[in-house]
Amino acid sequence: MTACSSSTPYEERVEIRQSIDDESEQLIEELAEVYPEIYAQLEEAEGYATGVMSNIKVPLVGGGTGIGAVYSNVDDSITYIDLYRYDVGAGLGLSSYRMISILDTPENLEKFSKGFSEQSWGTDWNISVSGIEADKVYYLEDSEIPTYLVFESSASAVGSARLMSVSVNEELTETGMGNAKFANHESATDKSSPQWDRPLPFFAQDVVDKGFSLPLPFGISILYAETKQDMTISGLEAGFSGINNGATQAVEFMSFDNNYSHSKTPQLKLDAWIFPFMNVFATVGKVNGMAHVEFASDGSVANGVAENSLPCNPILPGQKPAEFCEALRDATGWNEALDVDLDGWNYTIGATFAAGWQDYFLAIPVSVTYIDMKNARAEELVINVSPRIGKQIPLKDTSSVDVYVGVSYLDSTLTIYGEHYGNLPDDKHITYKIEQENIDKWMGLVGASYNFNRSWAIQAEYGQNGSDKRQFVSSLTHRF
Template sequence: MVKPLYLFFLAVTPFVVEAESFYEYEYEVQEITLESDIPETILEMPSSEQAASPAKKWNHTLPFYAEDIVMNGYDLPLPFGISFIYANVQQDMMLTDLSVGFRDSEKVDIDFVSFENTKSNTHTPQLKLDAWLFPFMNVFATIGKVSGTVGINFTIDGNDALQQLNIDCSQIKNKPVCNALGDKALTVEDIEANLTGMSYSTGMMFVGGWNHYFISVPITFTWTNMDRSETEGYISNILPRVGKQFLFNNGSSLSLYIGTSYLKSQLTLSGSQPIPGTGESIDYKIKQENADKWMGLVGGNYSLNKRWSLAFEYGGIGGDSRQQFIANLSYRY
């Protein structure tokens, strides 16, 4: 009887951050973080005794060419899967190119605001559906609800603000604002804003294995839909990892792995923010990019049988600008 070499795979939806500012304007900013996937089963070469046993039959439509694989003594995962995933992610963000408009006017670049130490903390439950298209290739899609907070720190350069706002400090009526801003810098720290939105992902994963060792390379693409804003741009994530599986006498198994995550997020967020106490609003646009592209990670998967598995992953090795924890419960059929 062929011993299956189980792996697992999990997806972390991108994480989206909506940030609100201080002073006269309110901004909304978005952060997308990582998505990861790991296979649930890797092929294992049969022994000579196994090869002599009666050939197996594959009673499922997918994956393609599965009949040829199992007739040669290999074992395959069940073709379809449904997973519930929870992820908590903390990440540094870079916010640039802020522009604002008023009463549907053309947006004007704001150069006198600089963002520093912008951090987000997001929580994302999500649902994932997947299918093995080929024995070495899995395809998947996810939908998730994003919630959390973002902490913002920024500095306003007084002289640049006076110049860009065309404030003439020679006029007596402008003396108060000129005295407040001239040759000064205003620093605003530790603002915490709430965030909410939806994220959608699709991707594919390539897998391979030998003996009880395995390698997997998930590739994920993400789109987002934030409340009170419009998002343009893309998020791509590649997560190569290698590991080993340990089999137990009761038929369960534990797979442990190490790997890395490459995340590239280039987004532009646009929207309209009401001005408190008035009937007016400010139109805004701001760009967001993740501070660090690379992150090391470790994880594991405990498979009770071919249908049920529980996975976990921790990311943040090699730096503290991005940290994440992911848990995943999967059912295959």
């Protein structure tokens, strides 16, 4: 009856299922001695659910676990289930009981077959004068679902709020659902016949038949990413206001130093397994950060404008006086440090190619991100490929820990538009276009994920390349 382990080998599942079925039959026989009408009730119902629960309660909190099965009279199918109970309230208790619920409507049969959570308030009083009452049998005829209980307790005096949860035991029911985040090859045995009943991924049944288990097909995540990296100037264009409408042209006589970008990005991510080994995703997020640019000019921009672009004849009307041209020719340049606010939105599309073998996995996410920062007059394009290899470490029930290492290739191009107002005559200014590119494309990374169950997980990842590039990513994911 210990089928709530995180991963039950195929060879053991037949034995566990048989023990649950035997326990269910024995329970019906015992109840029939007190309630002979139970046979007719079970035959007329849509189906019935059985279970064995163990509970413990200390003064403030308590809980229990169990296992059982749902037997359908409609199609003769069997769905094996895990049972959980959580208590908050006063009391002490240590108890166990067996139960059978009459699923007299199609809705109740579907409810137990798909799983559910239900809140309630109640009391348990199971202390007799002699100290213990054992094997107490109850028929809860007035409850929403008629239920028989065979109660066994060492002692129990509890008044608490309860949360009862029923979930499908995917392994025992053999749905093809696994605990891993990726398609995981578990066994090549032909003794099992899982049946995948979800719309995605395509060709799921084919790989399930080959011994792979699959994750839940859809996901929604909240992510937070922070990245700091050194940048280099890959292109600079500049122009002078009032000439050619301020159009920019390439500038070569410019020096740069100490350029970097630092961004923080909360994001919302949606994903789906389209094929068993291919997940597609899209994210949208808010970017907050800054780009630091330091550059110096020796005056060649202004000198070139004076020599080639300005009409400097003081005699003809409408042309600039000679002293204006002389001022440009004598310009000594400038030193400038810019901190550009990178506030905007980022949009990402990508795909992850992944597979696992006996809890080891290989994953290769590939993505393209466009960052639009209209208020900052900047935009960025990021291409990212991050292969990683790791292992899933099973824990209790369906919880587990994933640990992995990998590398990340990130190509980032940041384009900044702006104006420079310096010691230029007649309130003129320099317009510019700066293209920054990250210096270090590669970095190593390590990460870990704690999977509460098949549906919920938290993850953290850290990447670094020396002191020039650092990245931290965390996420909370719900799969369904």
